[in-house]
Amino acid sequence: MSQLREECGVFGVFSPQKQDVASLVYYGLFALQHRGQESCGIVVNDDGLFHDYKDTGLVQDVFTSDHLKLLEEGNMAVGHVRYGTTGSNERSNAQPIVVNHHKGRMALAHNGNLVNAYQIRQSLEEEGCIFHTTSDTEVISYVITKNRVKSSSIEEAVSLSMNTIDGAYSLVVMSPSKLIAVRDKRGYRPLCYGITDDETYIVASETCALDSVGAKFIREIEPGEIVVFTKDGVRSIKEHCKKEKPQICIFEYIYFARPDSVIDGISVHEARKRAGVCLALEHPTDADVVIGVPDSGLDAALGYSQQSGIPYGIGFIKNKYIARTFISPGQKSRENKVRIKLNVLSSTVKGKRVILVDDSIVRGTTSARIVKQLREAGATEVHVMSAAPPFIAPCYYGTDVDSKENLIACRYSISEIKEKIGADSLGYLNIDSLKNIICHKNATGFCKGCFTGEYATQIPEKTNKDRFEKKISEK
Numbered sequence: 001m002s003q004l005r006e007e008c009g010v011f012g013v014f015s016p017q018k019q020d021v022a023s024l025v026y027y028g029l030f031a032l033q034h035r036g037q038e039s040c041g042i043v044v045n046d047d048g049l050f051h052d053y054k055d056t057g058l059v060q061d062v063f064t065s066d067h068l069k070l071l072e073e074g075n076m077a078v079g080h081v082r083y084g085t086t087g088s089n090e091r092s093n094a095q096p097i098v099v100n101h102h103k104g105r106m107a108l109a110h111n112g113n114l115v116n117a118y119q120i121r122q123s124l125e126e127e128g129c130i131f132h133t134t135s136d137t138e139v140i141s142y143v144i145t146k147n148r149v150k151s152s153s154i155e156e157a158v159s160l161s162m163n164t165i166d167g168a169y170s171l172v173v174m175s176p177s178k179l180i181a182v183r184d185k186r187g188y189r190p191l192c193y194g195i196t197d198d199e200t201y202i203v204a205s206e207t208c209a210l211d212s213v214g215a216k217f218i219r220e221i222e223p224g225e226i227v228v229f230t231k232d233g234v235r236s237i238k239e240h241c242k243k244e245k246p247q248i249c250i251f252e253y254i255y256f257a258r259p260d261s262v263i264d265g266i267s268v269h270e271a272r273k274r275a276g277v278c279l280a281l282e283h284p285t286d287a288d289v290v291i292g293v294p295d296s297g298l299d300a301a302l303g304y305s306q307q308s309g310i311p312y313g314i315g316f317i318k319n320k321y322i323a324r325t326f327i328s329p330g331q332k333s334r335e336n337k338v339r340i341k342l343n344v345l346s347s348t349v350k351g352k353r354v355i356l357v358d359d360s361i362v363r364g365t366t367s368a369r370i371v372k373q374l375r376e377a378g379a380t381e382v383h384v385m386s387a388a389p390p391f392i393a394p395c396y397y398g399t400d401v402d403s404k405e406n407l408i409a410c411r412y413s414i415s416e417i418k419e420k421i422g423a424d425s426l427g428y429l430n431i432d433s434l435k436n437i438i439c440h441k442n443a444t445g446f447c448k449g450c451f452t453g454e455y456a457t458q459i460p461e462k463t464n465k466d467r468f469e470k471k472i473s474e475k
């Protein structure tokens with residue numbers, strides 16, 4: 001409900017024998033649907049022949065049983081769910097991308113955004129390259145393909161390409177004989193792999209997708225690592241690119257990832273609960289009940305309740321059959337959808353002083369509407385708690401935390417925001433508490449750019465958003 005859209009989700013399968021790999025990818029993408037609802041696709045590798053299908057829409061709508069049958073059996077497959085943070089929401093931008101090149105073919109699916117996509121694309125266009133999409137993924141596939149011509153293997157081409165592309169990218173790449181998983185050298189976006197009982201390797205953006213196909217988690221792909229799956233086994237390549245301090249997106253824990261996922265050894269659910277605990281310590285408030293905004297505010301609300309001793313209540317019933325709020329093309333229908341999507345349980349809030357915990361506050365419009373709904377249902381006080389610090393800067397790594405003019409915390413003080421959303425009080429998670437929600441040996445290795453305005457990479461001089469289309473926020 002924070003008016004943010006996730007990036008994308010990737011999934012890959014390497015099986016020692018031919019099987020219905022398309023169905024495995026289907027279940028995996030279904031588990032990753034929260035990471036992107038605009039389009040999805042699957043490419044199956046059947047002895048070097050690639051069969052693919054992709055379209056705009058949700059996984060369950062795009063892939064009927066007939067479509068899955070058409071993909072046929074194989075021993076490898078890659079899949080993707082997309083929300084386009086760069087590149088427009090068109091079928092042509094759906095992934096995975098399939099490329100036929102001088103030495104064979106390749107399918108590629110990508111989660112993240114490059115910070116130098118514009119420069120790379122410009123120089124490729126000047127060399128005569130023609131692009132069919134507006135996504136960063138096509139830029140990556142061009143760079144890998146160019147390097148493939150002068151490399152002895154696809155993994156060598158990927159390794160060389162990592163010296164050129166910069167920013168956030170978790171990739172699954174499939175050649176006729178190999179499945180390759182790649183995470184950028186700072187590890188912005190999650191990527192892990194596991195194995196099923198019949199020794200099929202699964203690569204996925206989140207562990208919840210491994211669970212969905214019965215795969216046992218093996219480990220994360222490390223920042224900067226290339227993992228190659230072949231019939232001869234699994235090979236890791238790490239010593240090929242300059243080491244950088246990890247920059248795992250802290251907002252994966254707060255909002256993007258599913259609470260039943262574990263990222264870099266940290267349970268997303270537990271991290272969110274700890275955010276609630278920190279909020280309770282930082283903003284103690286007299287109240288009768290603590291409620292969370294479904295879904296990503298619920299865990300933090302539980303943490304707030306446990307720390308404060310104020311009872312936890314179910315304040316909203318969410319209509320599960322509605323697509324994400326933010327697919328609405330206009331503000332008016334977006335607001336209507338908020339109402340349709342969330343209904344207040346008045347028995348929880350009527351006559352009560354309510355603490356309302358949300359994962360974050362972006363534009364503030366959703367918070368204002370929810371506060372109003374609670375008051376209309378009889379809440380006597382509404383105290384809003386954000387489980388994230390104020391957004392003060394954009395994200396360049398594959399999310400739509402957008403330009404400053406759309407971030408309410410860039411335009412107003414906290415007391416002004418409190419007034420605007422109609423709350424009795426407003427508390428944000430302290431920026432210093434972010435390290436407490438992670439509680440991990442890598443606690444300094446996280447990106448907090450949208451909360452601090454400090455980034456570990458160059459800031460893109462131009463983004464694809466600027467170049468090819470209206471900003472998402474201008475819709």
Ligand code: SF4
Nearest residue numbers: 249250395447449450
């Ligand atoms: S800028 Fe914010 S949303 Fe983007 S990667 Fe960093 S922490 Fe995540």
